Amino acid sequence: MSAADLSALRRPNDRLRRRRIVNRGMELLAWLAGAVAVAILAIVVWSVAKRGASELNFDLLTKAPVPFAIGNVKQGLANAFAGSLVIVGLATAMALPVGILVASYVNEFAPRPIRTGVGLTLDVLNGIPAIVVGIFVFGLLVVGHGQSGLAGSFSLAVLMLPLVARATIEVLALVPSSLREASLGLGVPRWRTTLGIVLPQAIGGILTGAVLAVARVAGETAPLLFTSSLVGNSISWSPSHALQSVPVAIFELSESPDPADHARAWAAALVLLVFILVASLSARWLATRNRRKLGRAVR
Amino acid sequence: MSVSSTIQPAVRVETKRQPLPPRERLEQVFDIQDLSAIYGSKPALKGVSMEVYKNLVTAVIGPSGCGKSTFIRCLNRMNDLVPGFHQTGTIRYHGQDVAGKDVDPVAVRRTIGMVFQRPNPFPKSIFDNVAWGLKVLGMKDNLHERVEKALTQAALFDEVKDRLKASGLSLSGGQQQRLCIARAIAVEPDVVLMDEPASALDPIATQAIEQLLHELKSEYSFVIVTHNMQQAARVADMTAFFSISRGEEGHRWGELIEYDATEKIFTAPSDKRTEDYVTGRFG
Amino acid sequence: MSTHDATANTARRPFSGRRVRLGDLLLQAVAGLAALGAVVLLGLVAYKLVEGSRLSVSTFGFGFLTRSVWDPVHNHFGAASFLFGTAVTSVGALLLATPLALGIALFLTELAPRWIRGPVTALVETLAAIPSVVIGLWGIIVLGPVLRDHVMPALHSALGFIPLFGRPTTGSSIFTAIIVLTIMILPIVSSVSRELFLGVPSELKEAALGLGTTRWEMVRGVVFPYARGGVAAAMILGLGRAVGEAIAVAQVIGAFDNGFGWNLFNPGDTLAAKIALDYQGATTNFEVSSLFYLALILLVFSLVVNILAQVIVRRVARRQGLAAR
Numbered sequence: 001m002s003a004a005d006l007s008a009l010r011r012p013n014d015r016l017r018r019r020r021i022v023n024r025g026m027e028l029l030a031w032l033a034g035a036v037a038v039a040i041l042a043i044v045v046w047s048v049a050k051r052g053a054s055e056l057n058f059d060l061l062t063k064a065p066v067p068f069a070i071g072n073v074k075q076g077l078a079n080a081f082a083g084s085l086v087i088v089g090l091a092t093a094m095a096l097p098v099g100i101l102v103a104s105y106v107n108e109f110a111p112r113p114i115r116t117g118v119g120l121t122l123d124v125l126n127g128i129p130a131i132v133v134g135i136f137v138f139g140l141l142v143v144g145h146g147q148s149g150l151a152g153s154f155s156l157a158v159l160m161l162p163l164v165a166r167a168t169i170e171v172l173a174l175v176p177s178s179l180r181e182a183s184l185g186l187g188v189p190r191w192r193t194t195l196g197i198v199l200p201q202a203i204g205g206i207l208t209g210a211v212l213a214v215a216r217v218a219g220e221t222a223p224l225l226f227t228s229s230l231v232g233n234s235i236s237w238s239p240s241h242a243l244q245s246v247p248v249a250i251f252e253l254s255e256s257p258d259p260a261d262h263a264r265a266w267a268a269a270l271v272l273l274v275f276i277l278v279a280s281l282s283a284r285w286l287a288t289r290n291r292r293k294l295g296r297a298v299r
Numbered sequence: 300m301s302v303s304s305t306i307q308p309a310v311r312v313e314t315k316r317q318p319l320p321p322r323e324r325l326e327q328v329f330d331i332q333d334l335s336a337i338y339g340s341k342p343a344l345k346g347v348s349m350e351v352y353k354n355l356v357t358a359v360i361g362p363s364g365c366g367k368s369t370f371i372r373c374l375n376r377m378n379d380l381v382p383g384f385h386q387t388g389t390i391r392y393h394g395q396d397v398a399g400k401d402v403d404p405v406a407v408r409r410t411i412g413m414v415f416q417r418p419n420p421f422p423k424s425i426f427d428n429v430a431w432g433l434k435v436l437g438m439k440d441n442l443h444e445r446v447e448k449a450l451t452q453a454a455l456f457d458e459v460k461d462r463l464k465a466s467g468l469s470l471s472g473g474q475q476q477r478l479c480i481a482r483a484i485a486v487e488p489d490v491v492l493m494d495e496p497a498s499a500l501d502p503i504a505t506q507a508i509e510q511l512l513h514e515l516k517s518e519y520s521f522v523i524v525t526h527n528m529q530q531a532a533r534v535a536d537m538t539a540f541f542s543i544s545r546g547e548e549g550h551r552w553g554e555l556i557e558y559d560a561t562e563k564i565f566t567a568p569s570d571k572r573t574e575d576y577v578t579g580r581f582g
Numbered sequence: 583m584s585t586h587d588a589t590a591n592t593a594r595r596p597f598s599g600r601r602v603r604l605g606d607l608l609l610q611a612v613a614g615l616a617a618l619g620a621v622v623l624l625g626l627v628a629y630k631l632v633e634g635s636r637l638s639v640s641t642f643g644f645g646f647l648t649r650s651v652w653d654p655v656h657n658h659f660g661a662a663s664f665l666f667g668t669a670v671t672s673v674g675a676l677l678l679a680t681p682l683a684l685g686i687a688l689f690l691t692e693l694a695p696r697w698i699r700g701p702v703t704a705l706v707e708t709l710a711a712i713p714s715v716v717i718g719l720w721g722i723i724v725l726g727p728v729l730r731d732h733v734m735p736a737l738h739s740a741l742g743f744i745p746l747f748g749r750p751t752t753g754s755s756i757f758t759a760i761i762v763l764t765i766m767i768l769p770i771v772s773s774v775s776r777e778l779f780l781g782v783p784s785e786l787k788e789a790a791l792g793l794g795t796t797r798w799e800m801v802r803g804v805v806f807p808y809a810r811g812g813v814a815a816a817m818i819l820g821l822g823r824a825v826g827e828a829i830a831v832a833q834v835i836g837a838f839d840n841g842f843g844w845n846l847f848n849p850g851d852t853l854a855a856k857i858a859l860d861y862q863g864a865t866t867n868f869e870v871s872s873l874f875y876l877a878l879i880l881l882v883f884s885l886v887v888n889i890l891a892q893v894i895v896r897r898v899a900r901r902q903g904l905a906a907r
Binding site: 023027029032033034040045098101109110120123125130133135136191221226247251262284 | 709
C-alpha cells in the first residue's frame with residue numbers, strides 16, 4: 001500500500017466530513033419523525049383525557065339525555081353506552097362463530113384454489129371503507145324496514161368478519177401438523193380432530209383476534225349512521241329499533257355549536273378511548289402469552 | 300443361493316434369540332402384494348410384496364429415500380393425507396384389503412396404530428393424553444384402569460403416577476415418546492407401526508423404547524422403520540431391506556430387496572445389495 | 583402366546599364402516615357454508631350498491647363524474663367537486679404522511695436504541711386504534727382553531743403567492759382535513775414500511791457498511807431500493823384509507839359550496855364525507871340514489887386499491903424469496 005492511502009485513513013477529508021454531516025442530519029430527521037409520532041399520540045390522548053375527565057361523572061354514564069334542558073342540568077349519555085354495549089355485543093356474537101368457521105374451512109378442508117379465493121375475498125372485504133358498508137347494510141336491511149340496532153350490529157359484524165377470520169387462519173396455521181397426525185393416527189375422525197385438538201390449541205389466538213376486532217369496531221361511526229342513528233333519548237336495550245351508540249353520539253355532539261355538548265363529547269370520547277386502549281393492551285398481552293405457550297408446544 | 304456362506308456384518312446380531320418357526324406356521328397379519336406408491340408424478344415405491352407376522356417385531360431398514368416411511372404409512376392409510384398420493388396393489392389385513400375403496404381409513408387407524416418419529420403428545424395433561432383417545436373412540440368404561448394399564452405397559456406409569464395432571468409437554472423427550480406409545484396402545488390396536496421412534500431420542504431413552512418392544516410384542520405386532528441397523532439387529536425378529544432403484548429420467552424409487560429372519564439378513568443375506576448394506580459398504 | 587385375540591377383535595371392528603363420516607360431512611358443510619357466505623357477502627355488497635345507484639346512474643351516467651352540482655330541489659347531481667376534494671385531501675395527506683412514515687420506520691428499524699423500539703412501535707400502533715370520530719372531535723375543537731389562528735396565517739403570509747395558500751377563513755377547511763388524514767394514515771404506512779425494512783437481509787446491509795458507507799448511505803443505497811416496491815404498496819394502502827375516511831373528514835372539512843377552489847384553507851368536501859353528511863338530509867329518491875352512486879365510486883376505488891396493493895405485495899414477496907435463494 002502506498003503512503004498516500006495510509007495517510008488518507010488518518011486524515012478525515014472534506015468529503016468524509018460532508019458525508020458524516022448528511023448522515024447526522026438524516027439521523028436527526030428520523031429521530032424527529034419518531035418524536036412527532038409520539039407527540040401526536042400524546043397530544044390527542046392528553047386532550048381527550050384532560051377535557052373528558054373534567055366532564056366525566058356518574059350521571060353521564062347512568063342517566064339518559066333530557067331534551068330541551070334549560071340551565072345547568074347534568075345531561076347523561078347512558079342511552080349511548082347501553083346501545084353500544086348491545087350493538088357491539090350482538091355484532092361479536094354474529095361475527096365470531098362465522099369467522100371461526102370460515103377460517104376452519106380455509107385451513108382444514110379447502111383445496112388450494114378455494115383457499116386462495118376465500119382468502120382474497122376476506123382481504124377485499126377488509127378493504128371496503130366503513131361508510132360503504134354502512135350504505136350497503138342500509139340498502140339491505142334498513143330500506144323498507146327502518147333502522148334498528150340489529151342492522152347496526154350486522155354492519156359492524158361485516159367489518160369484524162375479515163379481522164376475526166384472518167386472525168384465526170393465522171393461528172390455525174401455527175398448530176403443528178404433528179398434532180393433527182397424532183390424533184388421526186389414533187383413528188379419531190377428522191371432525192373430532194378439528195374440534196377437539198386443533199381449535200382448542202388455537203383458542204388463545206382466536207380470542208386475541210376477537211378482542212382486537214371488538215376494539216376496532218367499538219369506535220366505528222359511519223356504518224351506524226345509516227343503520228342506527230335516528231334515536232330518541234330513552235335508554236333502551238332492545239335491538240329491534242334504532243339504538244344510540246357512543247361513536248354516533250360523539251359525532252352528533254361534535255357537530256353541535258353548544259360548548260356543553262362538546263364537553264359531553266369529550267367525556268364520551270374518553271370512555272371510548274379507555275375501553276379501546278384496555279382492549280388493545282389485553283389483546284397484546286394475550287398474544288404474547290400465546291406465543292409463549294405455542295412456543296413450548298412446538299418443541 | 301447365498302452369495303457367501305456367512306459374512307461379516309457391520310452389526311452384531313443377538314444370537315441368543317429363539318429361532319423362529321418356519322414361515323408357513325406363522326400367523327399372518329399383513330399380506331402385501333405388489334404395492335406401488337406415487338406422489339404426484341414421482342414414484343416412491345414399486346412392487347413391494349411381503350408378509351408381516353403376528354406378535355413379531357418386523358423392522359424395515361434401508362438407506363435414506365428408499366421409501367421406508369412411505370411404505371409404513373401405506374399400512375394405516377396415513378398417506379391419504381398427502382395430496383397427490385396414489386397407490387396400487389393390495390394390503391390384506393386378515394384377508395381384507397386395507398386400501399380398498401369401501402374401507403374407512405378411520406376404522407383402519409383404530410386397529411393399526413402409529414407412533415411417529417418426533418414425540419407429539421397433545422397439549423393436555425399426561426392423563427388426558429391417554430384418556431382423550433379412549434373417550435372419543437367410545438372406550439370410556441374403566442377409564443382410569445385403562446389409562447394406568449397403558450402407562451404401565453409403556454413403562455411410564457411409575458415415573459408419572461404422582462403427576463398425572465401435569466402437562467404432557469413437561470416430560471423429557473424419551474418420556475414423551477413413551478407417552479405417545481401409551482396413547483397408541485390404550486385404544487387396543489392390533490398392530491403398532493413405528494416410524495423411527497427413537498431417532499429423536501438419546502441412547503438411554505432409546506434403550507427404554509427397545510425394551511418395550513420386547514415386552515409388548517406378546518400382545519401387539521410391531522412394524523418399525525429404522526435407519527439404525529444396530530437397532531434392527533437388537534429388536535427385530537424379521538427384517539425387510541429396502542433400497543433405491545434408479546430408472547430413466549433420473550427417477551428413483553424404493554423396492555423391497557430382501558425380507559427374512561433378522562439373523563439371516565445380517566449374517567447370510569441372499570442378495571448382494573443386502574450384503575453391501577449390512578456390511579457397511581454403502582448407505 | 584397372545585393375550586388378546588386379534589381375530590375376535592377384527593370380527594368386532596370390521597374395516598368397512600361408513601366410508602364418509604356424518605360428523606366430517608356436517609362440519610365441512612357448515613364451515614364451507616360460512617366460507618361461501620363470505621364470498622356471497624362480497625357479491626351482495628356490490629349488488630346492493632349497483633341496485634341502489636341504478637336510478638342515478640341511468641339518469642346521469644358518466645356525466646355524474648364530470649359535473650359539479652348537488653341540487654336536491656331540481657334533482658341535478660354531479661360528483662366532480664367531491665372527486666376533486668377527495669383527490670386533494672388524499673394526495674395531500676399522502677404527501678405529508680409518506681416521508682414522516684418512512685422516517686418513523688427508519689427510526690424504528692435502524693436508528694433507535696433497542697429498548698425504545700418496542701414501546702414506540704406500540705405507541706404508533708395505538709395511534710391507529712384511536713377511532714376516527716375522536717380524532718375528528720379533536721380536529722374540530724383543538725386542531726382547527728390552532729391552524730386557523732396560527733398556522734394558516736403564517737403559511738399565507740409566507741407562501742401566499744401560491745394559490746394553495748390563499749386567505750384563511752375558518753378552522754374547518756381542506757387543510758385541516760389533510761392534517762387529520764395524515765395523522766390517520768401515518769400508522770398504516772409506517773407499520774408496513776417497518777416490516778419491509780425489517781425484511782431487508784442483513785447480509786446486504788453489512789456488505790454496504792463493510793465498504794465504509796455511512797448509515798444513511800447504506801439506507802439510501804440498499805434498504806430503500808430493496809423495499810421500494812413494498813413502500814409503493816404501503817402508500818397505496820394509505821391512499822385507500824384516506825379516500826375511504828368519512829367521519830373525521832366530515833367533522834373538519836366544513837360546509838361547502840360547489841366549486842373547484844385551489845385554496846386549501848377553504849372548506850371543502852369529499853366523496854366519503856358527503857355521503858356521511860348528506861345521509862340524514864336526503865329525501866328524494868334521486869338524492870339517495872346519487873349517494874349510492876358516490877358509494878359505488880368509493881367501492882370501485884377501494885377494490886382497485888386493494889388489488890393493486892396485493893399484486894405489488896405478491897411481486898415483492900416473490901422477489902424476496904428469490905433473493906433469499
